[in-house]
Amino acid sequence: MYKLKKILPNYTLLLYVKKCLRTAGRISRWFFKSAVFNYFIDFVALVFPRICLGCGRSLLRFEKMLCLQCLYRLPETRYHMFEGNPVEQIFWGRIKIERAASFLFFNKGGLTQKLLHALKYKKRREAGLFLGEMYGQKLKETVPFCDADMIIPVPLHPRKKRKRGYNQSEVIAKGISKVLKIPVCNDILLRKRNSSTQTRKNRFQRWKNVETIFSAKEQGFLQDKHILLVDDVVTTGATLEACIRSINTNPGAKVSILTIAYAWK
Numbered sequence: 625m626y627k628l629k630k631i632l633p634n635y636t637l638l639l640y641v642k643k644c645l646r647t648a649g650r651i652s653r654w655f656f657k658s659a660v661f662n663y664f665i666d667f668v669a670l671v672f673p674r675i676c677l678g679c680g681r682s683l684l685r686f687e688k689m690l691c692l693q694c695l696y697r698l699p700e701t702r703y704h705m706f707e708g709n710p711v712e713q714i715f716w717g718r719i720k721i722e723r724a725a726s727f728l729f730f731n732k733g734g735l736t737q738k739l740l741h742a743l744k745y746k747k748r749r750e751a752g753l754f755l756g757e758m759y760g761q762k763l764k765e766t767v768p769f770c771d772a773d774m775i776i777p778v779p780l781h782p783r784k785k786r787k788r789g790y791n792q793s794e795v796i797a798k799g800i801s802k803v804l805k806i807p808v809c810n811d812i813l814l815r816k817r818n819s820s821t822q823t824r825k826n827r828f829q830r831w832k833n834v835e836t837i838f839s840a841k842e843q844g845f846l847q848d849k850h851i852l853l854v855d856d857v858v859t860t861g862a863t864l865e866a867c868i869r870s871i872n873t874n875p876g877a878k879v880s881i882l883t884i885a886y887a888w889k
């Protein structure tokens with residue numbers, strides 16, 4: 625018995641030492657693995673540098689799309705917080721909407737233009753998701769935006785979508801949907817024909833250009849629903865108005881508008 629008592633503490637000590645060694649081994653393995661992983665990430669960053677879409681500087685590991693300075697400089701409108709804001713005023717006397725807001729001001733050569741240019745012409749789809757998610761975070765507690773039943777992106781003509789590889793409004797809508805947990809319905813609204821570019825047209829020409837190019841596919845599906853209509857930019861609102869007119873063929877449908885940029889004319 626005495627012998628057993630003498631051995632027992634040694635045995636517990638042995639178990640304790642063994643446990644310590646195992647933990648130390650686990651920590652060193654984890655440390656080694658993370659060090660190798662970090663070297664690998666740094667190597668990839670050296671070969672394929674991640675560049676800020678705003679200023680072109682290399683991004684730090686925790687930065688996404690924009691560096692902290694550019695993120696801080698984003699020209700936010702905060703219009704979602706104000707009823708009767710300038711985006712809503714575009715539609716006054718033209719068509720009834722619930723609410724409307726844009727995330728950023730659009731300045732020529734500014735940050736917003738660079739971000740949208742990357743999304744539309746440089747195949748940087750992730751820039752749209754990034755913008756959508758960021759806007760979703762801002763809208764999270766803003767009624768009625770966060771209470772909508774579905775999100776509908778402004779459709780692109782199928783030929784244009786094939787050429788670009790995706791619809792930029794749909795990508796933004798997905799980003800917003802991820803945060804607000806509102807489903808995206810991208811097969812309800814159809815673009816019947818491709819419109820010519822709106823850039824050099826005045827307000828009336830823009831309206832005539834898109835007046836009848838949209839149609840809502842399933843009549844009745846949108847009845848009594850609150851829809852968030854999403855587009856990349858709002859200027860004169862002609863495209864959005866044409867979309868709302870085709871949605872309004874469903875009785876009781878309500879529409880709110882969300883765009884990433886607001887470009888005033």
Ligand SMILES: [Zn+2]
Nearest residue numbers: 676679691694
């Ligand atoms: Zn930057």
